[in-house]
Amino acid sequence: MVAFLVTGNDSGPTGPRALTSDEANRLAITRFRNYQAGGRAVTIIVPSTAGGLVINGSIDYRAKLGYGVVHGTGRDTSSNGLIEWTATTVLVHPMANAPAEAPASPPGSDWYSRPLQTTGSALDTSLAIALSLGSDRPDNAALLPQNGATWTGQDQVDGHQVDVMTGPDAGAKPGTAGTVRYWIGSDGTMYRVQVKVASEPQPVVIDFDTEKYVPVQPVPGVSPPR
Structure with a gap:
C-alpha cells in the first residue's frame, strides 16, 4: 500500500491550513512549469487489488504524449511491455521480458491500439492524470484557496x-476535496503528485525526474494529437 507521509521538524507548523500568497502562486504555476520544461521523466505507480503496475518513462507536455515501460508488481508478466498514450488513445506493445527502461525509439511493429477509457480503469485514469499535469498557462492563484486548496505540510523528495x-482536480473522485496532493519545490517545480481515483481504494502516485528525461517519439505510423 502506498501511504501518504509528511515529514519535517516536529516543532514546525502542521496542516492543513490556508495557503499563503507565495504558496498559492507556486501551486498556480506548477503545471505550467512542466509545460515550460517541455517534458519530464516520470514513474507512475498504478494501484490495483490484483497487483499494481509501475510505468517508467517520459511525458512530452507540449505534444501531450507519454511513453514508457510497464512492469507488474505482485502479478504475472502478462501486463508487461511498452506503452504510449495520448489523451484519447493507448498503444501497448506486450513484452514478457520487458526492459528496465523503454528504448529511446519505439519499435516499428506489434503495437495494439485502443481508446483510453475515461472510467473504470485505474491504469487509464493514471495515464490521463499524468498527462494532465502540464498546462500552457498558469492556474488562477486567487481562485485556488476559494476552491479548497490548502497547505498540509513539508517533506523531502529525492533531496x-x-x-x-x-x-x-487532476482526475480525482468527483465531489471530494483534498484528494489531489502536490509536492512542490520553492520555485514551483512539481516533484510528486498523489491522487485518489474512483476505481481503487489506494491512490495513484506520480514521481517526477526519477530518471533522465528522454524525448518522446511517436510510434511509427501514428501521429501525435494536435
Missing part, C-alpha cells in the same frame, strides 16, 4: 525540500 498542498 528536494518541498511543500505539500492539496490543489486542482
Whole structure:
C-alpha cells in the first residue's frame, strides 16, 4: 500500500491550513512549469487489488504524449511491455521480458491500439492524470484557496525540500476535496503528485525526474494529437 507521509521538524507548523500568497502562486504555476520544461521523466505507480503496475518513462507536455515501460508488481508478466498514450488513445506493445527502461525509439511493429477509457480503469485514469499535469498557462492563484486548496505540510523528495498542498482536480473522485496532493519545490517545480481515483481504494502516485528525461517519439505510423 502506498501511504501518504509528511515529514519535517516536529516543532514546525502542521496542516492543513490556508495557503499563503507565495504558496498559492507556486501551486498556480506548477503545471505550467512542466509545460515550460517541455517534458519530464516520470514513474507512475498504478494501484490495483490484483497487483499494481509501475510505468517508467517520459511525458512530452507540449505534444501531450507519454511513453514508457510497464512492469507488474505482485502479478504475472502478462501486463508487461511498452506503452504510449495520448489523451484519447493507448498503444501497448506486450513484452514478457520487458526492459528496465523503454528504448529511446519505439519499435516499428506489434503495437495494439485502443481508446483510453475515461472510467473504470485505474491504469487509464493514471495515464490521463499524468498527462494532465502540464498546462500552457498558469492556474488562477486567487481562485485556488476559494476552491479548497490548502497547505498540509513539508517533506523531502529525492533531496528536494518541498511543500505539500492539496490543489486542482487532476482526475480525482468527483465531489471530494483534498484528494489531489502536490509536492512542490520553492520555485514551483512539481516533484510528486498523489491522487485518489474512483476505481481503487489506494491512490495513484506520480514521481517526477526519477530518471533522465528522454524525448518522446511517436510510434511509427501514428501521429501525435494536435
